[in-house]
Amino acid sequence: MQRPSLLPIRGLPLLNAYGPVKYGGVYTVTLIPGDGVGAEITDSVKEIFEHVNAPIEWEQYNVSGLTSAGESLFQQAMDSMKRNRVGLKGILFTPIEAASHNSWNVAMRQQLDIYASVVLCKSLRGVPTRHSNVDFAIIRENTEGEYSGLEHQSFPGVVESLKVSTRAKAERISRFAFDFALKNGRKKVTCVHKANIMKLGDGLFLRTFREVAEEYKSSGIEFNDMIVDNTSMQLVAKPTQFDVMVMPNLYGAIVSNIGAALVGGPGIVPGCNIGREYALFEPGARHVANDIMGTNKANPAAMILSATMMLRHLGLDGIADSIATATYDVINSGSVKTADMGGNATTTDFTAAVIKNL
Numbered sequence: 001m002q003r004p005s006l007l008p009i010r011g012l013p014l015l016n017a018y019g020p021v022k023y024g025g026v027y028t029v030t031l032i033p034g035d036g037v038g039a040e041i042t043d044s045v046k047e048i049f050e051h052v053n054a055p056i057e058w059e060q061y062n063v064s065g066l067t068s069a070g071e072s073l074f075q076q077a078m079d080s081m082k083r084n085r086v087g088l089k090g091i092l093f094t095p096i097e098a099a100s101h102n103s104w105n106v107a108m109r110q111q112l113d114i115y116a117s118v119v120l121c122k123s124l125r126g127v128p129t130r131h132s133n134v135d136f137a138i139i140r141e142n143t144e145g146e147y148s149g150l151e152h153q154s155f156p157g158v159v160e161s162l163k164v165s166t167r168a169k170a171e172r173i174s175r176f177a178f179d180f181a182l183k184n185g186r187k188k189v190t191c192v193h194k195a196n197i198m199k200l201g202d203g204l205f206l207r208t209f210r211e212v213a214e215e216y217k218s219s220g221i222e223f224n225d226m227i228v229d230n231t232s233m234q235l236v237a238k239p240t241q242f243d244v245m246v247m248p249n250l251y252g253a254i255v256s257n258i259g260a261a262l263v264g265g266p267g268i269v270p271g272c273n274i275g276r277e278y279a280l281f282e283p284g285a286r287h288v289a290n291d292i293m294g295t296n297k298a299n300p301a302a303m304i305l306s307a308t309m310m311l312r313h314l315g316l317d318g319i320a321d322s323i324a325t326a327t328y329d330v331i332n333s334g335s336v337k338t339a340d341m342g343g344n345a346t347t348t349d350f351t352a353a354v355i356k357n358l
């Protein structure tokens with residue numbers, strides 16, 4: 001059986017400085033189901049939590065990125081996050097058109113300074129893939145770099161998109177990665193970069209990583225670095241060489257999706273965004289899945305497992321363990337497979353199977 005200990009909850013290096021909000025033994029948690037399949041897969045979580053009597057009260061905001069009309073609701077959801085300090089979210093759609101609003105997924109990370117994205121990619125017995133024994137964690141800088149959102153047209157036909165890199169943010173994400181490695185019994189941290197081309201920006205990231213690595217030398221954690229192109233090839237060819245990986249924002253988005261595909265896809269990989277004050281949990285590969293919205297076909301596992309990471313963050317380890325174990329048992333038994341896993345079970349079938357296992 002795949003034990004839930006693979007989840008990093010215990011070992012999240014930075015617990016919120018102020019702690020979650022709890023009244024009468026019940027935690028209030030901000031819930032943003034999101035666009036696409038968000039409502040369906042957060043319904044799974046609600047049903048499971050209700051079944052185990054989890055001491056969670058949801059403060060739900062049906063924010064949607066489909067139109068910019070949702071902005072005031074988005075701000076209310078952020079106020080709720082600032083009160084509760086813990087949230088669970090699905091993914092918000094972001095239009096591509098130049099005149100449309102910027103990504104609210106990104107705005108959340110910046111407003112809340114939830115600077116470390118953690119995505120876990122681990123092979124599961126019940127999900128046969130090309131490589132077995134994949135087990136690595138992606139630590140992604142979540143608040144700057146290519147996602148700074150600063151772009152302008154300096155001349156018709158000429159656009160400048162600013163990638164902002166700061167030493168302070170490179171340092172804190174590198175520390176997060178080493179602390180994460182230490183707390184989770186990991187052996188090696190790999191810095192992914194493109195410092196051969198972006199000598200100043202990614203050069204700063206890499207140099208800062210190496211300085212931080214020196215400080216952790218006595219802890220016995222190995223470290224190395226790899227250019228992002230080679231990393232992509234190595235991930236597909238020999239993924240077992242990776243343990244903990246740390247990188248700037250956009251590489252993290254891409255590597256998280258390669259990682260998800262290596263172990264079974266976006267429906268099973270959990271994730272979270274952590275900062276000093278707030279923690280927001282969401283599926284690791286971050287997809288809206290508009291194409292299967294409302295069809296009861298989505299795999300809710302990634303969302304359920306992200307919710308168990310949240311429970312552990314709240315110190316509710318017992319409930320987290322039982323839900324995670326029940327979920328992994330359903331996946332590993334192979335008896336209830338959603339379409340992405342090659343079966344024809346529905347979202348509700350999967351949820352019912354988890355509840356039956358509890």
Ligand SMILES: NC(=O)C1=CN([C@@H]2O[C@H](COP(=O)(O)OP(=O)(O)OC[C@H]3O[C@@H](n4cnc5c(N)ncnc54)[C@H](O)[C@@H]3O)[C@@H](O)[C@H]2O)C=CC1
Pocket residue numbers: 036037041091092093094095103105106266267285286287288289290291292297298299300302340
């Ligand atoms: N929160 C965030 O950071 C992100 C937000 N987005 C937004 O999502 C929208 C579309 O994103 P795309 O990258 O095109 O991907 P997408 O939403 O089209 O998803 C890619 C594929 O994965 C499948 N999939 C995702 N989750 C699944 C699940 N739980 N079960 C079964 N299948 C699942 C989808 O059906 C689809 O075929 C864009 O608006 C984008 O801005 C995209 C990536 C990250």
Ligand SMILES: O=C(O)CCC(=O)C(=O)O
Pocket residue numbers: 092093094103104105106253286
């Ligand atoms: O926020 C979005 O709409 C896209 C962001 C994204 O792809 C990511 O950061 O992984």
Ligand SMILES: [Mg+2]
Pocket residue numbers: 253285286
């Ligand atoms: Mg993405």
